[in-house]
Amino acid sequence: MNLMQQIKTEPGHFYAVGVGPGTADLVTFRAGGLIHSADVILAPRSRIADKSLALEAAKVFLGKDQEIIEKVYAMNRNESETNDFWETVAGEISAWVKAGKSVVQITIGDPLLYSTSHYLLESLSGRLLPESIHVIPGISAFQAVGARFRESLTIQQGRLMVMPATDLEQVEQALDHCETLVLYKAGRLINQLVDLLERRNLIDCAHIACYAEQPGREFMSTDLREAKDGKYGYMATVIIHIRRQKWGDSV
Amino acid sequence: MNLMQQIKTEPGHFYAVGVGPGTADLVTFRAGGLIHSADVILAPRSRIADKSLALEAAKVFLGKDQEIIEKVYAMNRNESETNDFWETVAGEISAWVKAGKSVVQITIGDPLLYSTSHYLLESLSGRLLPESIHVIPGISAFQAVGARFRESLTIQQGRLMVMPATDLEQVEQALDHCETLVLYKAGRLINQLVDLLERRNLIDCAHIACYAEQPGREFMSTDLREAKDGKYGYMATVIIHIRRQKWGDSV
Numbered sequence: 267m268n269l270m271q272q273i274k275t276e277p278g279h280f281y282a283v284g285v286g287p288g289t290a291d292l293v294t295f296r297a298g299g300l301i302h303s304a305d306v307i308l309a310p311r312s313r314i315a316d317k318s319l320a321l322e323a324a325k326v327f328l329g330k331d332q333e334i335i336e337k338v339y340a341m342n343r344n345e346s347e348t349n350d351f352w353e354t355v356a357g358e359i360s361a362w363v364k365a366g367k368s369v370v371q372i373t374i375g376d377p378l379l380y381s382t383s384h385y386l387l388e389s390l391s392g393r394l395l396p397e398s399i400h401v402i403p404g405i406s407a408f409q410a411v412g413a414r415f416r417e418s419l420t421i422q423q424g425r426l427m428v429m430p431a432t433d434l435e436q437v438e439q440a441l442d443h444c445e446t447l448v449l450y451k452a453g454r455l456i457n458q459l460v461d462l463l464e465r466r467n468l469i470d471c472a473h474i475a476c477y478a479e480q481p482g483r484e485f486m487s488t489d490l491r492e493a494k495d496g497k498y499g500y501m502a503t504v505i506i507h508i509r510r511q512k513w514g515d516s517v
Numbered sequence: 518m519n520l521m522q523q524i525k526t527e528p529g530h531f532y533a534v535g536v537g538p539g540t541a542d543l544v545t546f547r548a549g550g551l552i553h554s555a556d557v558i559l560a561p562r563s564r565i566a567d568k569s570l571a572l573e574a575a576k577v578f579l580g581k582d583q584e585i586i587e588k589v590y591a592m593n594r595n596e597s598e599t600n601d602f603w604e605t606v607a608g609e610i611s612a613w614v615k616a617g618k619s620v621v622q623i624t625i626g627d628p629l630l631y632s633t634s635h636y637l638l639e640s641l642s643g644r645l646l647p648e649s650i651h652v653i654p655g656i657s658a659f660q661a662v663g664a665r666f667r668e669s670l671t672i673q674q675g676r677l678m679v680m681p682a683t684d685l686e687q688v689e690q691a692l693d694h695c696e697t698l699v700l701y702k703a704g705r706l707i708n709q710l711v712d713l714l715e716r717r718n719l720i721d722c723a724h725i726a727c728y729a730e731q732p733g734r735e736f737m738s739t740d741l742r743e744a745k746d747g748k749y750g751y752m753a754t755v756i757i758h759i760r761r762q763k764w765g766d767s768v
Binding site for chain 1: 520523524537541542543544545546547549550577627628629630631632634635638647650651652653654655656657660661663664665667668669670671672673674675676677678679680681683684687690691694695
């Protein structure tokens with residue numbers, strides 16, 4: 267099986283590569299091959315983490331003589347600071363690419379779902395030709411969590427909604443407009459979320475997990491109440507099976 | 518790199534394995550290792566297809582002396598026929614598993630997103646111990662399509678909705694309740710969808726693709742009007758970037 271060896275970066279190209287939830291075996295062969303053959307690897311890391319989660323997941327794929335750059339990303343959500351940060355990074359990346367190097371940015375999950383790749387792709391779009399920019403999808407946290415619970419996320423005419431749990435009113439609205447609701451970053455509002463789901467009689471339809479598929483860190487529960495008072499941390503993912511479709515329903 | 522060789526099925530276990538959009542290099546190492554080491558491979562195939570798409574994507578991973586079973590799945594959406602079909606399949610599978618064989622069901626995309634794995638997992642849950650049933654996530658079509666267009670699907674507080682385009686009224690409702698809308702099976706309603714998006718001034722925010730990442734079959738366009746009259750086929754995926762969030766918006 268030399269599928270991974272067949273996949274190589276091209277000189278003068280940039281790749282935003284998703285490495286999935288955090289374990290090497292949920293990386294795709296394409297991602298593995300690109301990481302292995304890149305000249306430069308860019309690994310964003312949050313200010314609070316002591317190492318890059320993406321780099322941990324990708325380390326078995328690293329090649330020889332690679333430039334590995336960890337960038338500490340400010341998560342403070344200030345527009346101009348964020349833009350300045352990514353403009354600077356994009357400047358460095360495009361200099362590498364224009365010098366004929368291949369550059370891979372690795373990120374946890376999927377680069378198009380709540381990812382820092384967004385900012386880099388935006389900043390690079392004015393600097394590089396579109397055909398030299400590539401995005402490689404990865405397994406997102408909600409897929410990993412769903413798989414651990416072994417329950418379908420959506421079937422037939424079902425609507426799946428994915429959103430961060432930052433605004434409780436919006437979460438309540440969402441309950442009326444989909445069959446399955448996935449909430450990211452559910453830790454901060456967890457007590458209010460438990461109250462809401464108890465009031466709506468949905469508490470038994472909700473599951474919670476944190477760090478799914480991250481070796482040694484994962485925890486999960488079918489009882490959201492166990493996660494009260496932030497016990498499961500800020501990054502928890504909640505899946506709510508709101509209503510089960512019947513045959514022939516157009517919802 | 519022998520990561521794939523390190524992953525093996527266990528005797529007496531069942532695995533619902535997603536193989537992604539249809540190209541071998543978007544399969545994960547875990548999926549590849551399980552497919553390679555399974556005693557029995559089950560590949561559902563629709564009645565209209567002359568071969569199993571999942572089996573095509575997985576064929577480079579096949580091992581030696583494997584029992585490969587293609588099941589033609591009736592897509593006619595009759596409840597009792599469907600249940601009977603999957604009950605029969607589940608009976609066969611659980612007989613293999615109870616005889617100590619390892620069985621892998623491969624499906625295109627992710628086994629928990631609009632997948633036939635749902636029915637098999639349901640039917641198996643009464644026959645096998647939960648700990649002998651496993652689900653391995655895969656890259657879903659919307660992720661592959663998004664990656665080909667290189668545009669973020671969702672950032673910050675954004676809500677992502679995924680649904681089949683079977684009911685136009687429901688599609689119109691969805692436009693008001695998320696920032697990004699993904700429509701599966703958009704071919705059948707495509708003319709009405711173009712009208713709706715023109716009326717809502719969203720036609721330039723919509724992309725369409727079909728068979729993304731399926732070698733030789735893929736086509737994609739940033740102009741939905743090109744897909745009118747079913748030119749892109751029934752299975753088309755449409756991505757609508759409804760509104761772009763600004764900093765500090767709580768949507």
